[in-house]
Amino acid sequence: GNQQQQQQQQQQQTNSSNILQTRYQNEQINDKTSNSLTSVITNVQQQSMINPSTTLTTSANYRRNFNACAKPPYSYISLITMAIQLSTNRMCTLSEIYQFIMDSFPYYRQNQQRWQNSIRHSLSFNDCFVKVPRSPERPGKGSYWALHQEATNMFENGCYLRRQKRFKCNKRLEHDRDSNNNNRRHGINNSLDKSTTSTGSGQRSPISSASDKSCDEQLLLMQQQQQRSIYMQQQQQSLESPDSRNLQVSSSTTTNVDVKQLKQEQCDFNQMSFDSHTFPNYSPFAINTLIMHQGFGDNPAALNAYYASQLPQTAFVPSSSSDYYHHSTMYASQPTTL
DNA sequence: ATTTGTTTATGATTCG
DNA sequence: CGAATCATAAACAAAT
Ligand SMILES: [Mg+2]
Numbered sequence: 001g002n003q004q005q006q007q008q009q010q011q012q013q014t015n016s017s018n019i020l021q022t023r024y025q026n027e028q029i030n031d032k033t034s035n036s037l038t039s040v041i042t043n044v045q046q047q048s049m050i051n052p053s054t055t056l057t058t059s060a061n062y063r064r065n066f067n068a069c070a071k072p073p074y075s076y077i078s079l080i081t082m083a084i085q086l087s088t089n090r091m092c093t094l095s096e097i098y099q100f101i102m103d104s105f106p107y108y109r110q111n112q113q114r115w116q117n118s119i120r121h122s123l124s125f126n127d128c129f130v131k132v133p134r135s136p137e138r139p140g141k142g143s144y145w146a147l148h149q150e151a152t153n154m155f156e157n158g159c160y161l162r163r164q165k166r167f168k169c170n171k172r173l174e175h176d177r178d179s180n181n182n183n184r185r186h187g188i189n190n191s192l193d194k195s196t197t198s199t200g201s202g203q204r205s206p207i208s209s210a211s212d213k214s215c216d217e218q219l220l221l222m223q224q225q226q227q228r229s230i231y232m233q234q235q236q237q238s239l240e241s242p243d244s245r246n247l248q249v250s251s252s253t254t255t256n257v258d259v260k261q262l263k264q265e266q267c268d269f270n271q272m273s274f275d276s277h278t279f280p281n282y283s284p285f286a287i288n289t290l291i292m293h294q295g296f297g298d299n300p301a302a303l304n305a306y307y308a309s310q311l312p313q314t315a316f317v318p319s320s321s322s323d324y325y326h327h328s329t330m331y332a333s334q335p336t337t338l
Numbered sequence: 339a340t341t342t343g344t345t346t347a348t349g350a351t352t353c354g
Numbered sequence: 355c356g357a358a359t360c361a362t363a364a365a366c367a368a369a370t
Binding site for chain 1: 340341342343344345
């Protein structure tokens with residue numbers, strides 16, 4: 001099981017520069033309207049389909065929904081960061097990012113136009129992603145995408161969904177990117193900015209110094225910065241099942257779980273101090289990543305990818321018409337009891 | 339033509 | 355409530 005997946009991933013990595021990529025069906029699924037209850041139930045009925053060999057059917061699934069193709073508990077920013085950090089040179093083309101996400105999470109093999117648009121938006125909008133120009137030796141469609149140098153620890157303490165603060169490139173205070181974003185809606189705009197230079201799409205961010213470097217230069221810098229270890233091979237052996245902790249909290253009948261108590265237990269187990277600030281009140285991902293950190297040391301990206309490859313069905317239930325996670329619903333014990 | 343990238347707009351949700 | 359963060363749609367330009 002593990003070895004096969006290793007081989008698959010290695011193949012995908014070496015082939016990433018070639019044309020050979022796994023194609024997926026890209027089914028168009030229209031469950032946007034009836035998202036909350038019905039889709040949850042039907043998904044549960046399909047649960048045993050995808051990954052029957054999973055070992056954690058029984059114990060600690062009280063706050064997980066084993067939906068085969070449910071949305072993974074990661075933001076687009078998290079997904080992109082995983083793709084970049086797990087790539088050999090720590091930079092990805094757009095299509096490679098697509099491919100990584102689809103390979104890792106079955107949910108994203110469907111409705112590809114929708115989320116891929118969001119991916120593009122996220123790459124362009126967020127300052128933590130910078131473009132690295134192609135070298136002449138490797139011509140092709142778009143640029144490479146890399147993480148901004150100073151964008152480290154974006155998901156500290158396991159906030160992979162909604163972070164307290166996003167990465168902002170404030171090299172020069174100048175025209176803050178968010179000033180553009182702040183006076184939107186509510187008509188409070190004092191026409192403070194309004195300029196926008198309005199050059200449209202050809203405009204380059206004046207702040208991104210990284211994208212001005214050549215491809216090789218950037219590549220070297222990244223290799224120096226953090227040499228990428230072979231966690232995939234190393235850690236898989238030392239890793240016990242992520243859910244082998246047998247966390248028993250109010251298991252029966254109660255639909256509500258005491259979140260803070262749950263976190264407290266997790267922090268105790270990991271000998272961490274409970275910090276209500278870095279652990280947002282209702283973010284379950286702190287818990288998940290605490291669990292995962294046990295086996296994977298200090299590389300959450302690698303560990304998430306492994307987690308995803310082993311448990312593609314694990315995710316939480318989106319609550320409303322938008323695929324945005326309502327934190328309280330994530331703690332529901334079982335989707336059937338909802 | 340299709341892919342890639344930028345930008346604007348707006349709904350949803352959480353936090354102080 | 356207001357600001358911040360994320361999701362999604364869409365218009366549109368540029369590159370291949
Ligand atoms: Mg960007």
